[in-house]
Amino acid sequence: MINMVIFIGIISVIIFALYFxxxxxxxxxxxxxxxxxxxxxxxxxxxxxQFVKYPQGGGITxxxxxxxxxxxxxxxxxxxxxxxxxxxxxxxxxxAYVIHPIQFFLDCLFGPMALGxxxxxxSDKKYKIILGSLFAVTLSVFSYFVSGVVFFAQxxxxxxxxxxxxxxxxxxxxxxxxxxxxxxxxxxxxxxFKKEVSIKDTAA
Numbered sequence: 001m002i003n004m005v006i007f008i009g010i011i012s013v014i015i016f017a018l019y020f021x022x023x024x025x026x027x028x029x030x031x032x033x034x035x036x037x038x039x040x041x042x043x044x045x046x047x048x049x050q051f052v053k054y055p056q057g058g059g060i061t062x063x064x065x066x067x068x069x070x071x072x073x074x075x076x077x078x079x080x081x082x083x084x085x086x087x088x089x090x091x092x093x094x095x096a097y098v099i100h101p102i103q104f105f106l107d108c109l110f111g112p113m114a115l116g117x118x119x120x121x122x123s124d125k126k127y128k129i130i131l132g133s134l135f136a137v138t139l140s141v142f143s144y145f146v147s148g149v150v151f152f153a154q155x156x157x158x159x160x161x162x163x164x165x166x167x168x169x170x171x172x173x174x175x176x177x178x179x180x181x182x183x184x185x186x187x188x189x190x191x192x193f194k195k196e197v198s199i200k201d202t203a204a
Contacts, residue, residue: 008146012105019081019113026078036079039067040086043112047087048094055155057097057107058144058173065115065140065174066181069133072118073190080116088112099151106147111174114139123190130186137178144170 028036047064068087072080088108098104118136121128148166156165 008102008106008150012102012110015110019078019085022078023082026076028079028082032075032079035075036071036083036086039071040083040090042067043083043087044090044094047091052173054169054173057095058169060173060177063177063181063184065137065178066184068112068115069118069136069181069185070188070190072116072136073123073129073132073185074194077116077119080118081113082116084112084114084116085109103147103151106143111140111143111147114143118185123194126186129190130182133178133182133185137175137182141170141175141178144174 043064043066046062046067049062050059051062052060064087068080068083071083088111091108091112092098096104096108098108115136117139118129118132120135121132123129123132145166148169149162152166152169153162156162
């Protein structure tokens with residue numbers, strides 16, 4: 001477990017280094033920062049409405065992932081990842097379950113930040129939006145999965161493999177919500193919305 005924690009710690013440093021490099025290359029305008037703040041706050045508010053609540057903070061909320069995913073499609077990866085970072089930090093106000101710094105990174109930072117990659121395939125075609133959404137959700141759920149295996153194995157029912165437990169826990173919570181958000185985002189008239197707010201297509 002110690003080796004796993006060290007490995008995750010190194011990956012965490014690399015991820016943040018790449019993020020700050022992107023932030024330097026693509027500085028956020030005042031307009032973007034305002035929209036990021038609004039979308040992050042909306043995700044936080046939607047996260048307070050839980051339809052299904054699991055132990056240790058998991059569950060299914062009222063499409064709390066959606067604003068960050070839309071933010072990524074509208075303004076690009078840097079804005080989306082920043083919005084996810086702010087949303088993750090805001091989750092501390094709602095009593096996020098934290099037992100270790102690396103677990104905090106995986107559950108409260110990287111998990112939400114991963115949704116910022118929704119735009120990775122672009123946003124000009126519907127299939128690209130769907131593929132990007134599924135990719136971002138998979139990346140986010142994988143972060144929660146790793147956290148579950150490393151830090152929450154003791155909560156697995158007796159005789160159940162910790163990997164299976166973490167997969168079932170996270171897929172039936174964040175995974176299901178992510179799929180529902182992907183379905184919803186696929187029917188949103190994104191092009192019309194972009195035109196109305198004068199946003200050009202972007203995937204960066």
